[in-house]
Amino acid sequence: MRPVTSAHNMQMRMLLVLFVLLLQPFALADTATPTETREAHGGHAILLEQYTATWCDSCATIDPWVTDFADSHSSRVERVALHPNDHDPFGNPLTTERIALKQVEHQLQLPTFWFDGQGELQGAVSQSLLENELRSAEANRADWIGMSVWWDSWENSPHDDIHRFHLNIDEDLPPDAIITVFRLETLEMTSEIANNGIDVHHDVATQMISFSPNGSVLDSFDGVHGWDISTGNLYSEGGIPVYTLETYGEVDGFVTVIEDNVGVRGAIGISNEEMPRKAENNRNLAMFFLVGAVSYTHLRAHETREDLG
Numbered sequence: 001m002r003p004v005t006s007a008h009n010m011q012m013r014m015l016l017v018l019f020v021l022l023l024q025p026f027a028l029a030d031t032a033t034p035t036e037t038r039e040a041h042g043g044h045a046i047l048l049e050q051y052t053a054t055w056c057d058s059c060a061t062i063d064p065w066v067t068d069f070a071d072s073h074s075s076r077v078e079r080v081a082l083h084p085n086d087h088d089p090f091g092n093p094l095t096t097e098r099i100a101l102k103q104v105e106h107q108l109q110l111p112t113f114w115f116d117g118q119g120e121l122q123g124a125v126s127q128s129l130l131e132n133e134l135r136s137a138e139a140n141r142a143d144w145i146g147m148s149v150w151w152d153s154w155e156n157s158p159h160d161d162i163h164r165f166h167l168n169i170d171e172d173l174p175p176d177a178i179i180t181v182f183r184l185e186t187l188e189m190t191s192e193i194a195n196n197g198i199d200v201h202h203d204v205a206t207q208m209i210s211f212s213p214n215g216s217v218l219d220s221f222d223g224v225h226g227w228d229i230s231t232g233n234l235y236s237e238g239g240i241p242v243y244t245l246e247t248y249g250e251v252d253g254f255v256t257v258i259e260d261n262v263g264v265r266g267a268i269g270i271s272n273e274e275m276p277r278k279a280e281n282n283r284n285l286a287m288f289f290l291v292g293a294v295s296y297t298h299l300r301a302h303e304t305r306e307d308l309g
Contacts (some may be wrong), residue, residue: 001122014230029160034152034164038273043147043170043266046137047257048079049098050196051112053088054201055194058124059111067202069130077115077134078269080182081203088196090201094221116141116264127136145258145266146170153251160248161227167256173213174260181245182255183207183223184271207247215243225249 003047050066052059070079082098084090099108102117113130115137121129148164165181173179182205189199207223220227228246253271257264 001208010271013173032154034095035155035161036153038151038270039149040268040270041146041148042268043258044141044144045076045078045267045269046141047114047116047255047264047267048077048134049082049114049117049164050203051082051084051095051099051110053110053194053196054090054198055082055087055196056110057196060198062111062124062195063201066130069127070203073134074269076138078267079203080184080205081201082205083201089189089191089194090204090206092206092208092223094182097208097219097221116267117271118263119258141264143265145173147256147258147266147268149254149256149268149270151254151270152232161250163247163249163251165245165247165254167245169241169258173258175213177213177258177260177265178210178218179213179243180208180210180257180259182248182257183251184253184255185250186252203252209245211243213241215241240271295309298306 010304011179020022048070056186066079070077082095082251083090083092085093086094102114102120104120111123111125113119113121113125113133115133118140119133119137121133146252147170152164152166154162156162167181184203185206187201187204187206189195189201207225207227208219208221208228209217209227210219211217211229217229222227225248229244253268255267259264
C-alpha cells in the first residue's frame, strides 16, 4: 500500500504547487517591489471633457490639436476624451453617465467640450476659444481641494501588468462630495469601420469609478479590466483617508475629480511619462498643413517681389 500513498502525496503536492502558481498574478502586487512608481500633487487643474467619436469627420481635424492643447497646458488642464457608446469601437457607457450629469436637454454636436462641467462648446471650435473658456473656468473656480496620487506598476508577464492607484485628499470633504477616477488609454484603430482617418486616439476614458468620501462605490464602469476595490483599501493614516484601487493591462494615466453640488472642486492627473504621444496617422490633415505652408511661402515671396518692384 505504500506506493499508493506515495503517489497520492505526490499528486497533492503537485496540486498545491499549481494552486500557488495560479495565485501568483494576484499576490504579486502585495509581495513584490513595483517595477515603476509615479506620484503627482495638486488639484487646481481644470477638467476638460471632450465628447468625440472615431466616425466624426469634424473631430478628425480638431482632435490632433486638442491633444497638443492639453499637452501644452498640462499644468492647468486635465483632458478626458469621452466616446459615444454607439457605433464607436472605443465607446463606453460611462460617456452616457457623464453627459447625463450635464443635464443636457438638446442634441449634442460632435465634438463638444466642457470645462469643469460648464462652458459647453460645440462644433468646429478654435484654439483661442478653448483658451478663453479655460481662463473663464479658472476665474470661476473659487477654491480647489488638494490631492496627492501615487501609481505603482508591476510587470507580470505573461499576464496583464498590475496597477495600484492610491489617492490622498488633503482635507475633509462635504458629505455630498463624489470622487471620480478615470482610467485613460491611448487606443489605435484596427479597422476601417467607423474610422474618420485618425488612427491613434489619446486620453480615451476606458474605465470610471465614483465613490463617496466614506469609500462607498456609487458607480463603476469596469471596461475590459475592471477595478479591484474592497473594504480593506480605504484606511486611515493619522486620520487622513487614503483610497486604493487596482486594475490591470496597459494604462496611460488616471484623472481624479472631486465634485459636489457646487461643481468641480478639484482635478488632478497622473500619466505614464515613458509613453510619449504617438503621431496621428492622418494623411489628409498632414497634406492640408503642407499645402497651407507652401501657399503661405509663395504668397510671401510674391509680396516681397512687389515690394522690391
